Amino acid sequence: MQTYIDWVHSWPILSAMIQFAILGTLGEIASKWMIQKNFKYPFGIAATLWKMLVWATLAIGIKYAFKGFGGFLTYLIEAGMWPGFKEGSFGFAFSLSALMNLQFGLTLVILHRVLDNIPEKVKNWKNLDKSMYSLLWFWIPAHTVTFMMPDDLRIGLAAVWSVALGLILGFNNRK
Numbered sequence: 126m127q128t129y130i131d132w133v134h135s136w137p138i139l140s141a142m143i144q145f146a147i148l149g150t151l152g153e154i155a156s157k158w159m160i161q162k163n164f165k166y167p168f169g170i171a172a173t174l175w176k177m178l179v180w181a182t183l184a185i186g187i188k189y190a191f192k193g194f195g196g197f198l199t200y201l202i203e204a205g206m207w208p209g210f211k212e213g214s215f216g217f218a219f220s221l222s223a224l225m226n227l228q229f230g231l232t233l234v235i236l237h238r239v240l241d242n243i244p245e246k247v248k249n250w251k252n253l254d255k256s257m258y259s260l261l262w263f264w265i266p267a268h269t270v271t272f273m274m275p276d277d278l279r280i281g282l283a284a285v286w287s288v289a290l291g292l293i294l295g296f297n298n299r300k
Contacts (some may be wrong), residue, residue: 130277141188141280142181148284149180152291159295172244179240180287183233184280190233191279194225195272218272222265230260263290 133140153176157167168176198221201207210216234256242249267286271279 129281133277133280137280138185138188141184141284144281144284145184145187145287146177146181149183149287150176152287152289154291155288156291156295156298159292160298162299175244176241179237182240183237184284186229186233186236187283188280190225190229191283194221194229198224213273215269215273219265219269221272222268226260226264226268230264231257234260259290259294263293 150173154167158164161167195212198207198217199212202209202217207220208216210220234253238250238253238256264286267289268283271282271286274282
């Protein structure tokens, strides 16, 4: 575990990119497996590499959002504009998760869809509303747990949540 923490601490952006490239893509694969009810690999090599690149790119924004919104919330608390939750508390974690997902999360969902559409040369906005709602029913609670963890474990857990969401969405959309 210490090796992982040292790696994340030494290479915060690169480690975030690698974790999301692998686990975010795995979440999409798992979702397809659940939908199709078989374990045939759902993507070609080019599509897999594109998905990994998309997830790696999104990870950069996610890493910065985790840090930036944490600073934003701390400022609001210190300025007396938010309840005085202590960092690591449930109130702080929930506030941070809600602020981040209701602001940055919307942009991330749209950007992810735009990037997914590029290789397919389509303008697929179908079910974008469901992706937006996932911020409320999945990401706010998931990131509340995430923000109660030590900083060096947060991005890894967020990437694992991507696999969990892929399984949930795949199960709910199976044929």
